[in-house]
Structure formats: structure tokens, C-alpha cells
Amino acid sequence: MSTTSSSPKATIKVPFSLPIQRNFSFVGREEQLKQIHEHLSGPIEANPLHGDKSRVVVLHGLGGAGKTQLGAFYSHAHQGEFDAFLWVDGTDQFSTFLSFQEISHRLLDSFSGSGRDLEHSPLISRLHSIKEKVSSPKNTRSATEEALPKLTQAVIDLLQSSSETFTWLLVLDNVDNLTDFPLPTFLPDSKRGKIIITTRLTAVTRFGHPVEVGGIEASSGVKILLNNASLRADTVSGECSGDSACPQSLYWKLTPARPTRRPRSR
Numbered sequence: 486m487s488t489t490s491s492s493p494k495a496t497i498k499v500p501f502s503l504p505i506q507r508n509f510s511f512v513g514r515e516e517q518l519k520q521i522h523e524h525l526s527g528p529i530e531a532n533p534l535h536g537d538k539s540r541v542v543v544l545h546g547l548g549g550a551g552k553t554q555l556g557a558f559y560s561h562a563h564q565g566e567f568d569a570f571l572w573v574d575g576t577d578q579f580s581t582f583l584s585f586q587e588i589s590h591r592l593l594d595s596f597s598g599s600g601r602d603l604e605h606s607p608l609i610s611r612l613h614s615i616k617e618k619v620s621s622p623k624n625t626r627s628a629t630e631e632a633l634p635k636l637t638q639a640v641i642d643l644l645q646s647s648s649e650t651f652t653w654l655l656v657l658d659n660v661d662n663l664t665d666f667p668l669p670t671f672l673p674d675s676k677r678g679k680i681i682i683t684t685r686l687t688a689v690t691r692f693g694h695p696v697e698v699g700g701i702e703a704s705s706g707v708k709i710l711l712n713n714a715s716l717r718a719d720t721v722s723g724e725c726s727g728d729s730a731c732p733q734s735l736y737w738k739l740t741p742a743r744p745t746r747r748p749r750s751r
């Protein structure tokens with residue numbers, strides 16, 4: 486990605502907003518949260534696959550392991566530490582473009598309302614003019630789709646502009662298919678920006694510091710099941726003392742629509 490020389494100078498706060506609501510029932514993952522924080526706050530390291538400035542953490546593990554929840558929990562917990570939190574649905578290229586479009590609106594709202602000379606920054610003007618093109622009612626669908634990659638590039642250029650003060654955390658969520666998905670082009674390179682990628686693919690771990698999101702300990706699993714079933718621990722007290730298979734056995738008790746056949750234990 487090329488970096489445009491002109492850049493905003495003042496600090497802007499983009500109102501915090503994530504598509505994933507705060508999970509007040511979040512449990513466990515202390516070790517992974519520590520690792521994420523250490524990697525993101527550690528010294529800037531060279532990463533030949535992705536520039537030499539950005540700090541990238543890759544949360545990887547099986548589907549349903551809790552990667553998205555972990556990325557969201559980290560973001561909510563560190564709200565005060567960044568000027569902007571940017572969430573991208575990396576399921577495929579189109580959803581990524583749509584996420585960057587939404588980000589462009591939020592950035593423009595915050596930058597334009599800042600009352601500083603940012604409005605006159607060439608990067609902002611460029612973003613404005615592409616945004617107009619994308620949202621013009623006269624646009625055909627294909628013209629809009631053509632403009633979305635340009636809008637995405639304009640957002641990325643803005644993020645990697647050489648601002649010394651504007652800090653951001655970008656979460657690229659559910660990058661589970663690299664076919665037709667040019668991941669490196671969606672990773673802005675900036676010493677002020679940090680990135681969390683969530684993925685099922687081991688191949689993606691080379692783009693940053695891998696943090697494995699594996700199975701959770703039995704006690705946390707029990708809490709998740711109870712939370713999802715809106716039950717309190719005392720409802721099933723005594724069920725799980727010291728039993729590592731307890732989450733599974735509780736699952737069968739708590740799942741409202743049980744399958745007709747229950748797998749037999751060998």
C-alpha cells in the first residue's frame with residue numbers, strides 16, 4: 486500500500502461503536518488477553534510480510550472457539566486507549582468493502598466535525614469525493630461496486646498517513662477464506678495503528694503474532710453454557726465438581742431442542 490504524504494495533524498476521537506455488543510457474560514481467556522496486549526504494546530518489529538511498523542495479532546483456532554468474542558472483548562476493555570476502533574467483517578471481499586464503507590462514514594463524520602484544518606486535508610477530500618460517488622443515487626449497481634475498492638483504499642491511505650497522534654485499533658474478523666481475498670491489502674501499515682485478525686486458517690498466522698484460541702477450561706465452559714441458557718450456577722449445583730466432561734453433559738441437559746438420538750458413549 487502506498488502512503489500519501491499529507492496527513493491530519495490533530496487528534497480526533499471517533500465515537501466508539503462495534504457491531505458486536507459487549508458480552509457481560511464473557512469468561513476466561515486471561516492468558517490470551519495478556520498475550521494480545523503484550524504483542525500490541527511491545528516494540529515495533531519488522532514483519533517482512535506486512536511492512537515494518539504495524540503490530541498485528543492473529544487470533545486463530547477452530548470455528549466457535551471464541552475468537553470473535555475475544556477480539557470484541559479486548560476492544561471493549563481498551564476503549565480509552567485508541568482514538569478509533571474499526572471493525573471489519575473479513576468473511577469475504579465484498580463484506581470487507583462494506584465494512585470499510587461504514588468506517589469511511591464514521592471517520593468523515595468525526596474528522597469533518599472536528600473544526601480543525603483536517604477538513605482540508607487532501608486525504609479527507611479524496612475520501613469525501615469517493616464517498617459521494619459511491620452513494621450517488623444516479624449510480625448503477627456496478628458503478629457502486631467499482632467504487633467500493635477505491636473507497637477502501639482511501640480509508641487505508643488515511644489510516645496509514647503519517648499522523649503522530651491519531652491511534653486506532655482495527656479488527657479484521659472471520660478471515661476464514663483466502664481465496665480471492667487479498668489480505669495484505671486490507672492491513673494498513675502505520676506505527677500508530679494496531680490490528681487484530683481472527684481466523685480459522687493457520688496460513689494467516691504468518692501475518693502477525695499468533696495467539697491460539699483453543700478449547701476453554703471446563704469451569705469456563707460451564708459458565709458459558711449456563712450464561713447461554715440464562716441459568717445460575719446454583720441451578721445445577723453439584724453437577725460439575727471436578728468433572729472435566731461436565732460442559733458436554735450439561736449441554737445435553739440444557740439444550741432445549743434435543744436431537745432425537747444422543748451419541749452413545751463408548
Ligand SMILES: Nc1ncnc2c1ncn2[C@@H]1O[C@H](COP(=O)(O)OP(=O)(O)O)[C@@H](O)[C@H]1O
Binds near residue numbers: 547
Ligand atoms: N470467552 C467467552 N465467554 C463467554 N462466551 C463465549 C466466550 N467465547 C465464546 N463464547 C460463546 O461462543 C460463541 C461463539 O464464539 P465466537 O467468538 O463467535 O467464535 P469464533 O469466532 O471462534 O467462531 C459466542 O457467540 C459466545 O456465545
Ligand SMILES: [Mg+2]
Binds near residue numbers: 552658
Ligand atoms: Mg468468528
